Amino acid sequence: MKKIIALLALTCAFSAQAADRLVVGASPTPHAEILENLKPMLAKEGVELDVRIYTDYVQPNVQLAEKRIDANFFQHKPYMDEFNRSRGTHIVAVSDIFVAPFGAYSSKVKNIKDLKDGATVAIPNDAVNGGRALQLLHQAGVIQLSDPNNTKSTVKDIAANPKNVKIKQLEAPMLPRVLPEVDLAVINTTFALEAKLNPTTDALFLEGDKSSFANLLAARADNQDSPAMRKLVAALRSPQAAKFMQDRFKGSIVPVF
Structure with missing residues (x-):
């Protein structure tokens, strides 16, 4: 009986880990670099982050809308709104992260x-x-x-x-x-x-640092408030993330938090 209980507990633990896996589409830089830097922090919070690289501005939204990924990190709200309008998708903004001046x-x-x-x-x-x-x-x-x-x-x-x-x-x-x-x-x-x-x-x-085109984390309405997504937002808006952006990109991107 003890072995069975232990096995069930182990199975539940693996299931919890799987439930907290987030697949996030991102541009190679700076977005994917920022996410990769946060993997250890998120792992401690029980979130396994899988970063998928995209080199265009269409597929990250297509894949998100089709539920092939859980979120994406590459775009600003005006682009997202236009994509939704023209493609009939319903992608939503979860949180602004930084401004990348043109x-x-x-x-x-x-x-x-x-x-x-x-x-x-x-x-x-x-x-x-x-x-x-x-x-x-x-x-x-x-x-x-x-x-x-x-x-x-x-x-x-x-x-x-x-x-x-x-x-x-x-x-x-x-x-x-x-x-x-x-x-x-x-x-x-x-x-x-x-x-x-x-x-x-x-x-x-x-552009000035007051640009209204802040890069954001995007998701779908059905998962934007999940516990794992909230942990990802907290990590992206953490002092560690801000320091990494400042140290790595030397003012090329500006955190908005």
């Missing part, structure tokens, strides 16, 4: 004032990040938008273009690769870091 990079000029007439400027081709890129170009004086506060601005909303720049819209992951071929590229920090670009030293200009 930056404008160039391998041809050192100062935005030196951007030549008719220069080619590459920006992301998705609706939200494209609008965000145009807002940054407006802030830098490269163009003027009819409504600078419209996060969904398109090239049709450019009211003035004093340098006659040509806007080239490309998939966000491609932007670092085309940098030698264009005069300026507006790149998300995730892909800038992957390409070994340091936003604080290599960007000609950056």
